[in-house]
Amino acid sequence: MNTEMKYTPLSDLSGGGASETKLRIAVQKSGRLYDESVKLLNECGIELRNVKDRLKTVSDTFPMEVFFLRDDDIPQYVEDGVADIGIVGENVLYEKNKAADVVEKLGFGKCRLSIAVQRSQTYEGVQNLDGKRIATSYPFLVSEFLKKQNIIAEIHEISGSVEIAPGIGLADVVVDLVSSGSTLLMNGLKEVETILQSQAVLIKNKTLNKQQEILLEKLLFRIKAVKKAKRNKYVLMNAPNDKLQRIIALLPGMKSPTVLPLAETGWSSVHSVLSEDEFWEKIEQLKAAGAEGILVVPIEKMVM
Structure with a gap:
């Protein structure tokens, strides 16, 4: 499995040393979490300027720098301390297995990582996975799940369009993110087991200094007020x-x-x-x- 990280050089974001008076947050630059992440920051009174097609921007209403990154890279940047905090899906955080702490579940971007088989197949439990070929974009999480269940199976890592794997003979089973389940149905699959319930979370670097922790507490106070209002x-x-x-x-x-x-x-x-x-x-x-x-x-x- 190719585990080489391909992400923007750290110097391109840090600019040779970010100011300690700002909290640096990494958010998804595009995809299913981008809109809700930017909306949450706006609802917290953090107005962002020059957001479109930017790698980095700042807020005029809160001491914050925002980095727009690939979601797969966010846990790495937070672990390395280039970003102090980040908004990322639990599925990505746990798949990347990086050293970052979850400080708040944000309540959006909800989905699940599930096992799916062809609708014609009978599924009686995880023991049916023994000896099977499993296609997934989440090899680490699938491997950990199989180990806990004492199941030996062959994992095929695929980037995108995982659901077509059984139809073209590449795999017997798929493990993929599911929201409504409509994509699985369209490809003749049925959901049979859930490995992980996922949503967007706020994560932080494990070694924030005192000033950064104070800014994070202020941000969390605003986030919790917004979340409470929505409920x-x-x-x-x-x-x-x-x-x-x-x-x-x-x-x-x-x-x-x-x-x-x-x-x-x-x-x-x-x-x-x-x-x-x-x-x-x-x-x-x-x-x-x-x-x-x-x-x-x-x-x-x-x-x-």
């Missing part, structure tokens, strides 16, 4: 006073709901926050309890 909705409703206690009991909120009297006698306005996980169930219960004029507002930031 919650601000809800306002009108409630008859004779049903107020029943309605309040349905609303956990951050501490307790806010209740304000309306101009119309016998009615109050109730304000609260609902989790996305229980949102629709709670709304149905609130209507059944007598709430009217329910207004749902997205939350931009949520600081606890």
Whole structure:
């Protein structure tokens, strides 16, 4: 297996020594994580200039330099300390097996690394992989999985279009990233086993200095506020006073709901926050309890 690293020379990014007053972050320059990574930074108040077709840019609103790199290279740059932190998929991080710490799961770019076989095949468990030819772009993760399962199989490393391997006789089984599963179906395959659940994560170099750690904590504070807001909705409703206690009991909120009297006698306005996980169930219960004029507002930031 060819393990030679092919990535931009370190000097091209470091410029002979980056300022310690800035936090250097590596993000994907194109692909499925790019848009969400840049969007997250913007939502954290980190505005980037001259992003398009650039290898490096800076923020005017936060002490940060941003490097735009191939996703496969990001763990290497973070391990080497050229970038202090990075946003990368767990699948890439664990496949590259570099020395970097995960500091926050970001909640986007969710997918899974799965085993798939031809739909006509019977699959009874991992023992069916014994002696098989497996095509994948993730040889390290597949090898580790097979070792844990005491399975001996032949791994064929392929870069792209892994799903066609069984159809052309190159392999019996594939291990590839799956989101919806539609690509597997189009190629006559079925998903039978999941090796890894993956999402975008924020990683850091293991030897950040004190100043870098302080900047990272500030960034994490903003990221957590953005993530919290996305998982919650601000809800306002009108409630008859004779049903107020029943309605309040349905609303956990951050501490307790806010209740304000309306101009119309016998009615109050109730304000609260609902989790996305229980949102629709709670709304149905609130209507059944007598709430009217329910207004749902997205939350931009949520600081606890």
